Amino acid sequence: MKVTIDAARCQGQGRCFGIAPEIFDFDDLGNGVVIGDGIVDDEELKSKARLAQANCPEHAINIEGN
Amino acid sequence: MTIKPPVGDFATDWDHTDPQWVANPYPIWEDLRGRCPVAHTDRYGGGWFPSTYEGVAAVANDTENFTSRTVVIGNGRPGEDAPPAPIGVAPPISSDPPFHQIARRLILPAFAPGPVNALEPQIRELCNHLLDEMGAGLDINAGDDFAAHIPVWVIAKMLGFPDEDRDLFREFVHIVLEGVDEPQEQRIVSFQPVLDYIERQIEDHVANPRDDLTSYMLNVELPNGDKLLPEHIFGTIILTLIAGIDTTWSAISSSIWHLATHPADLERLVNEPELMPLAVEEFLRFYAPVSMARLVKEDMDYLGCPMKKDDWILLGFPAANRDPAVFENADQFIIDREVNRHVTFGLGIHRCAGSNLARLELRVALEEFIKRFPKFELSDPAAVTFSQGQVRGARFLPLTVLN
Ligand code: HEM
Ligand code: SF4
Numbered sequence: 001m002k003v004t005i006d007a008a009r010c011q012g013q014g015r016c017f018g019i020a021p022e023i024f025d026f027d028d029l030g031n032g033v034v035i036g037d038g039i040v041d042d043e044e045l046k047s048k049a050r051l052a053q054a055n056c057p058e059h060a061i062n063i064e065g066n
Numbered sequence: 067m068t069i070k071p072p073v074g075d076f077a078t079d080w081d082h083t084d085p086q087w088v089a090n091p092y093p094i095w096e097d098l099r100g101r102c103p104v105a106h107t108d109r110y111g112g113g114w115f116p117s118t119y120e121g122v123a124a125v126a127n128d129t130e131n132f133t134s135r136t137v138v139i140g141n142g143r144p145g146e147d148a149p150p151a152p153i154g155v156a157p158p159i160s161s162d163p164p165f166h167q168i169a170r171r172l173i174l175p176a177f178a179p180g181p182v183n184a185l186e187p188q189i190r191e192l193c194n195h196l197l198d199e200m201g202a203g204l205d206i207n208a209g210d211d212f213a214a215h216i217p218v219w220v221i222a223k224m225l226g227f228p229d230e231d232r233d234l235f236r237e238f239v240h241i242v243l244e245g246v247d248e249p250q251e252q253r254i255v256s257f258q259p260v261l262d263y264i265e266r267q268i269e270d271h272v273a274n275p276r277d278d279l280t281s282y283m284l285n286v287e288l289p290n291g292d293k294l295l296p297e298h299i300f301g302t303i304i305l306t307l308i309a310g311i312d313t314t315w316s317a318i319s320s321s322i323w324h325l326a327t328h329p330a331d332l333e334r335l336v337n338e339p340e341l342m343p344l345a346v347e348e349f350l351r352f353y354a355p356v357s358m359a360r361l362v363k364e365d366m367d368y369l370g371c372p373m374k375k376d377d378w379i380l381l382g383f384p385a386a387n388r389d390p391a392v393f394e395n396a397d398q399f400i401i402d403r404e405v406n407r408h409v410t411f412g413l414g415i416h417r418c419a420g421s422n423l424a425r426l427e428l429r430v431a432l433e434e435f436i437k438r439f440p441k442f443e444l445s446d447p448a449a450v451t452f453s454q455g456q457v458r459g460a461r462f463l464p465l466t467v468l469n
Contacts, residue, residue, distance in 0.1 A: 011413075011414060011415065011417035012174070012178075012417060012421075013411060013417055013421065014179065014421060014422055014425070015347075017179070018343065018425075026178060026179050026180075027178075028174075028175050028178060028180075029171065029174040029175060029178060030174055030175075030177060030178035030179055030422060051404060051405070054405045054407065055347075055405065055406055055407055056407070057407050057408065057409050057411075057413055058413065058414075058417075
């Protein structure tokens with residue numbers, strides 16, 4: 001699974017790094033960023049990534065593959 | 067306050083200050099969602115109220131057709147009284163693109179998770195100090211003696227205003243937010259002490275710069291190298307005072323009200339503290355305190371409604387949060403709800419700049435409160451009051467501590 005954030009949509013609502021700090025971090029403005037290359041293999045982390053996606057009010061998180 | 071006729075039908079005559087709406091708006095919104103998803107009123111000079119998630123999201127994300135020139139509904143159409151967009155009276159909340167982004171970027175770093183999370187130990191200490199002051203008595207007022215103080219202290223700290231002025235700020239917040247029903251002339255008079263106070267604080271910071279948000283605003287430069295205009299600095303300071311205090315206070319006090327009236331949720335939270343992050347999001351969804359306003363830019367048909375230039379839109383984020391089209395069992399408080407795409411902090415470019423701070427304050431306040439008082443109930447349910455206007459929250463909240 002590969003996780004990305006659409007920076008044009010992200011408004012720094014902060015749900016992603018709240019839910020899955022293993023995958024998401026924030027920049028100086030408080031907007032979400034994906035840590036590293038965004039590839040997630042671990043099953044537990046994958047479900048956290050999906051949960052973050054389902055909670056982002058701006059629909060800014062994209063997930064490719066599963 | 068002017069006496070207004072009671073509302074008969076909220077679909078054609080809504081009023082967010084009507085006693086029915088203030089007491090319990092949720093059934094009103096549910097009813098509207100079913101039969102009239104964009105309600106109309108002739109009050110306040112004319113306005114619209116979308117009650118669905120979809121309608122709220124559409125308006126919040128549409129800065130072409132709607133302006134943020136005025137975000138608090140007053141009596142009558144604002145006409146040209148309100149300073150023009152794009153800067154407006156309190157940037158960035160009153161600004162439209164493209165200036166909005168410039169004003170917002172200036173303040174975002176101060177409210178990003180890094181600097182905000184660093185405040186956690188101090189907020190925890192403050193909560194414990196307030197709890198100590200409330201003493202071991204059985205009867206407490208969790209609204210005035212606890213919830214209200216936390217955001218006041220935090221904002222004063224960030225702005226670098228003296229601690230001893232805290233009671234003054236609380237009065238200011240009332241003047242601005244609960245005075246929506248006052249005639250314009252009266253509002254200007256009531257507002258004067260707030261303006262004078264901030265003016266004095268700015269002068270003091272010019273003379274004695276220090277490491278806080280006020281000095282930062284005085285020094286920071288726009289992308290073109292200009293310093294901020296005095297009215298910009300002034301407006302942003304007012305905004306943090308207004309946007310940061312009543313809102314967070316409401317979130318904390320409504321959450322405590324919920325726990326006082328739902329003993330099973332209280333017990334669960336006491337026994338399973340790891341639930342707190344999910345619980346905080348559900349408190350925020352279910353008791354979302356803030357509705358904002360927009361003005362229609364030009365006559366148009368929108369969401370099937372004939373909107374006129376300068377009509378108000380009441381942006382009901384709290385109503386969107388109860389829409390069953392987006393939330394399973396939307397009308398139920400589920401303390402461990404995992405999928406919770408609430409819009410309590412708004413949507414789009416104006417997303418609450420203080421959301422990281424508000425979440426932190428709410429979490430720490432609840433953690434410390436239930437640690438100190440693991441069991442409590444309302445001492446007089448009929449005496450509880452809720453604020454009116456665009457910020458909703460429990461105000462007078464008398465509790466009895468149980469053993
Ligand atoms: C639970 C507490 C809070 C809630 C529910 C809340 C809610 C909101 C909402 C809904 C907006 C969007 C306004 C719009 O769309 O027109 C907003 C904007 C804003 N809030 Fe908050 N707020 C809270 C706490 C705070 C705090 C603690 C601060 C900081 C001191 C703050 C500062 C701001 C600012 C500066 C904006 C304007 C952002 C912009 O226009 O770009 N808020 N807030
Ligand atoms: S939850 Fe969405 S809007 Fe918020 S920071 Fe993450 S990606 Fe951005």
